[in-house]
Amino acid sequence: MLSKELEFAINAAFTGARAKRHEFITVEHLLLALLDNALVADALRSCGADLAQLGRELREYIDSHTPVVDDPEQHDVQPTLGFQRVLQRAFFHVQSAGKKEVTALNVLVAIFSEQEAQAVFLLNKQSVTRLDVVNYISHGIRKVHDHEEEDDASAAAESNENNGDQDENASPLDLYAANLNARARKGRIDPLIGRDSEVERVVQILCRRRKNNPLLVGDPGVGKSAIAEGLAKRIVDGDVPEVLKDCTIFQLDMGTLLAGTRYRGDF
Secondary structure (H helix, E strand, O other), rough: OOOHHHHHHHHHHHHHHHHEEEEEHHHHHHHHHOOHHHHHHHHHHHHOOHHHHHHOOOOHHHHHHHOOOOOOOOOEEEOOOOHHHHHHHHHHHHHHHOOOOEEEHHHHHHHHHOOOOOHHHHHHHHOOOOOHHHHHHHHHOOOOOOOOHHHHHHHHHHHHHHHHHOOOOOOOHHHHHHEEHHHHHOOOOOOOOOHHHHHHHHHHOOOOOOOOOOOOOOOOOOHHHHHHHHHHHHHHHHOOOOHHHOOOOEEOHHHHOOOOOOOHHHO
């Protein structure tokens, strides 16, 4: 099912193509229509796009490369294969995510898979990537800020220091992971008892030049996290080989990472 704003954008793209007697409706027509959507415009602006320049370049390309029909009454506008693939890809993603409605933002992300499309070239020309858009949609991580936002951020800096609110510009590691080394320094990790051989084995694997990725497997509650915490405490205490003394152990919080996300396959 299409959202109302996406239906409006697609209808606008078809209307614009018919008005100019274009034979085909392309990915470029679709992106141009999406620029009028507030959510898409905000996402692209947050990723560093110049919407005025992008719209101008899209119009120039469409007008110079799209075939024109003599009698539009006898020939209806036909969607290109790329146009159809974009919508299908957005549908498939929404279905796989368990959602019921395809939005304009879903289509914007799907456009990036059409690598040969001029629309993607123009987006990449402005250093806007699929990952930038997905980061903004899923986690609100902005690539750039406009001047008003920068002024607001500087004015609120002191209050943020006092109340400890999470800043959207904070490092993803700060937002979605816990620094076990820092916990160990604060004495929040208890000494590990009875797991010395497992920790030693993890240290040996990490010190390898190749195949140095230890994998702890076991049922819930058997102490896998405790081994990682024990390793962090050893690093803080300096009880590790020289190659590991400057290492930091992070514990990824998958619940926080996935909370509210739409593009789980990207993280």
